[in-house]
Amino acid sequence: xxxxxxxxxxxxxxxxxxxxxxxxxxxxxxxxxxxxxxxxxxxxxxxxxxxxxxxxxxxxxxxxxxxxxxxxxxxxxxxxxxxxxxxxxxxxxxxxxxxxxxxxxxxxxxxxxxxxxxxxxxxxxxxxxxxxxxxxxxxxxxxxxxxxxxxxxxxxxxxxxxxxxxxxxxxxxxxxxxxxxxxxxxxxxxxxxxxxxxxxxxxxxxxxxxxxxxxxxxxxxxxxxxxxxxxxxxxxxxxxxxxxxxxxxxxxxxxxxxxxxxxxxxxxxxxxxxxxxxxxxxxxxxxxxxxxxxxxxxxxxxxxxxxxxxxxxxxxxxxxxxxxxxxxxxxxxxxxxxxxxx
Amino acid sequence: xxxxxxxxxxxxxxxxxxxxxxxxxxxxxxxxxxxxxxxxxxxxxxxxxxxxxxxxxxxxxxxxxxxxxxxxxxxxxxxxxxxxxxxxxxxxxxxxxxxxxxxxxxxxxxxxxxxxxxxxxxxxxxxxxxxxxxxxxxxxxxxxxxxxxxxxxxxxxxxxxxxxxxxxxxxxxxxxxxxxxxxxxxxxxxxxxxxxxxxxxxxxxxxxxxxxxxxxxxxxxxxxxxxxxxxxxxxxxxxxxxxxxxxxxxxxxxxxxxxxxxxxxxxxxxxxxxxxxxxxxxxxxxxxxxxxxxxxxxxxxxxxxxxxxxxx
Numbered sequence: 259x260x261x262x263x264x265x266x267x268x269x270x271x272x273x274x275x276x277x278x279x280x281x282x283x284x285x286x287x288x289x290x291x292x293x294x295x296x297x298x299x300x301x302x303x304x305x306x307x308x309x310x311x312x313x314x315x316x317x318x319x320x321x322x323x324x325x326x327x328x329x330x331x332x333x334x335x336x337x338x339x340x341x342x343x344x345x346x347x348x349x350x351x352x353x354x355x356x357x358x359x360x361x362x363x364x365x366x367x368x369x370x371x372x373x374x375x376x377x378x379x380x381x382x383x384x385x386x387x388x389x390x391x392x393x394x395x396x397x398x399x400x401x402x403x404x405x406x407x408x409x410x411x412x413x414x415x416x417x418x419x420x421x422x423x424x425x426x427x428x429x430x431x432x433x434x435x436x437x438x439x440x441x442x443x444x445x446x447x448x449x450x451x452x453x454x455x456x457x458x459x460x461x462x463x464x465x466x467x468x469x470x471x472x473x474x475x476x477x478x479x480x481x482x483x484x485x486x487x488x489x490x491x492x493x494x495x496x497x498x499x500x501x502x503x504x505x506x507x508x509x510x511x512x513x514x515x516x517x518x519x520x521x522x523x524x525x526x527x528x529x530x531x532x533x534x535x536x537x538x539x540x541x542x543x544x545x546x547x548x549x550x551x552x553x554x555x556x557x558x559x560x561x562x563x564x565x566x567x568x569x570x571x572x573x574x575x576x577x578x579x580x581x582x583x584x585x586x587x588x589x590x591x592x593x594x595x596x597x598x599x600x
Numbered sequence: 601x602x603x604x605x606x607x608x609x610x611x612x613x614x615x616x617x618x619x620x621x622x623x624x625x626x627x628x629x630x631x632x633x634x635x636x637x638x639x640x641x642x643x644x645x646x647x648x649x650x651x652x653x654x655x656x657x658x659x660x661x662x663x664x665x666x667x668x669x670x671x672x673x674x675x676x677x678x679x680x681x682x683x684x685x686x687x688x689x690x691x692x693x694x695x696x697x698x699x700x701x702x703x704x705x706x707x708x709x710x711x712x713x714x715x716x717x718x719x720x721x722x723x724x725x726x727x728x729x730x731x732x733x734x735x736x737x738x739x740x741x742x743x744x745x746x747x748x749x750x751x752x753x754x755x756x757x758x759x760x761x762x763x764x765x766x767x768x769x770x771x772x773x774x775x776x777x778x779x780x781x782x783x784x785x786x787x788x789x790x791x792x793x794x795x796x797x798x799x800x801x802x803x804x805x806x807x808x809x810x811x812x813x814x815x816x817x818x819x820x821x822x823x824x825x826x827x828x829x830x831x832x833x834x835x836x837x838x839x840x841x842x843x844x845x846x847x848x849x850x851x852x853x854x855x856x857x858x859x860x861x862x863x864x865x866x867x868x869x870x871x872x873x874x875x876x877x878x879x880x881x882x883x884x885x886x887x888x889x890x891x892x893x894x895x896x897x898x899x900x901x902x903x904x905x906x907x908x909x910x911x912x
Contacts, residue, residue, distance in 0.1 A: 322746045323745075323746065323911070324742055324745055324746055324910070324911060325911050325912070326911050326912065344748055347746060347747055347748040348748040350746065352742070352743060352746040354739040354742055354743070355739070356737075356738055356739045357738075357739075358738055358739035358740045358742065358743040359740075360666060360670075360740065361738075362669070362670045362673050362674060363666065363669050363670070363673070367669060371662060371665070371666055372743075372747070374658075374662045375659055375662055375663075375744070375747055375749040375753075376747060376748065376749070377655065377658075377748070377749070403673075419743070420743075
């Protein structure tokens with residue numbers, strides 16, 4: 259765990275907004291969380307990735323005091339979720355999987371109601387509603403009912419409702435599930451503008467590109483465990499998206515041959531820089547040759563191959579370095595886990 | 601121990617976060633200075649318990665206002681919910697009424713109208729269950745539970761709203777009853793007491809509705825509650841005296857809490873009524889109070905426990 263014992267309180271302190279240690283939760287025979295560890299640095303967007311049923315939502319529910327853990331401990335904003343739920347509720351905002359807004363009340367009435375339930379009082383609740391409508395680009399729709407909203411607008415109202423107290427930690431559980439591309443980009447924009455204000459965001463998603471675009475740190479969870487933090491590749495820290503891709507996948511070098519006759523020579527040049535145990539793969543139909551290169555040596559490898567080809571007088575259609583997608587990373591991590599378990 | 605009101609700044613440990621978040625271009629300077637994260641402390645003094653009570657009531661009222669807003673925005677909902685009783689009135693009083701003989705030369709209208717009031721109250725638990733299940737499905741309940749509001753307000757707000765709603769239902773029903781020629785001959789006190797007994801029945805069934813709404817997995821299942829509500833409302837003295845039914849069914853109908861309330865309010869309205877000689881039928885005034893209290897005593901704790909179990 260990255261918290262220094264004795265210095266930071268177990269509930270997470272100055273450095274971390276959310277800390278979970280060994281969280282366990284069973285639903286009947288089903289093990290939803292199996293010793294989940296998390297440490298979310300203050301002021302970051304933390305992506306929690308995992309397949310359906312990995313325990314993402316269960317983790318969020320426990321951290322938001324909606325559900326009680328069977329074991330382990332967790333703290334949010336410096337407060338223990340079990341013994342200090344009221345304090346936790348005052349420092350969080352939650353936007354769950356479905357926009358939890360009242361369909362019949364207008365957007366403004368929704369925000370005013372939530373403001374009053376956050377004990378702002380009538381006048382301040384009204385003021386705050388106006389601010390949030392503006393901030394989330396809903397001023398024009400303030401007097402309309404959410405049932406007439408687009409998916410993206412409804413989501414934005416939902417986000418605004420969870421931002422009444424400008425919470426220290428905002429939990430977003432699959433915020434763009436079921437949205438069209440336009441709605442997704444609207445929500446992404448809203449989330450990005452929030453992070454500029456210093457709010458810590460814990461985001462669960464199974465869209466890898468979403469985590470890639472929004473998150474500063476990414477933890478992959480699978481079968482109720484954090485499989486990135488426990489991976490020796492990251493030294494017990496939660497990796498950034500780039501570090502995750504670099505450490506797990508390494509970069510791939512990709513060359514498109516112009517002449518089929520050049521392919522054997524290109525393969526030879528690529529093989530010289532390929533990572534240990536990685537053979538260049540060729541696709542004869544397209545003329546594509548690609549191979550993994552050791553982590554962190556991508557640019558050097560690319561230069562070397564390019565120089566080699568130039569010296570041999572081979573012109574190619576295209577040459578480039580490709581970072582692995584999070585999909586590939588994800589598959590690698592969860593596969594490793596399965597092999598270890600077997 | 602920081603209470604609801606005093607522990608103001610946990611959400612905004614560093615004031616700057618709050619201020620910046622609120623300080624949008626359109627944000628008012630006053631609001632920004634106060635910080636959006638500082639809850640209002642209305643009772644300046646008073647113990648933590650008093651403040652907690654204050655917020656329990658204030659939050660309950662906020663939740664009730666939500667339902668009143670719904671009503672104001674969709675007055676047609678009342679018409680839909682009263683559709684069945686209204687159609688029943690028309691059917692039973694005008695279509696079947698002439699063929700209905702409840703004995704002793706009683707005008708069927710005088711027999712059926714108070715029964716209809718009681719049936720409307722009896723069916724009300726479906727509306728409660730439906731509201732509860734919709735909020736649960738849409739995540740509104742979870743949002744409330746993740747907020748620093750008084751958790752009790754989610755349930756008490758539902759209860760108060762439904763009693764207000766039921767009072768409005770009764771008002772509309774009584775208006776229709778007056779139009780078709782029904783009158784209360786029982787005097788002001790007795791008439792008001794009769795309506796209070798009807799609301800008491802509805803009140804007790806709120807907890808049944810909350811409990812069922814929390815158990816029901818989705819709206820479809822909650823919609824099927826009609827299959828339970830229908831016999832619950834009808835196998836009673838609402839439309840016909842249990843004595844006219846087969847013995848076994850009559851016994852069930854007599855002991856149905858809806859019957860006790862129906863008979864009790866008929867008596868209070870001064871509508872002459874033929875009742876059987878069994879103990880339960882002779883003591884409907886007592887049972888119209890006791891039955892709802894028993895239902896409440898059983899289902900209120902069940903509903904509260906089910907609500908708390910949401911966090912299991």
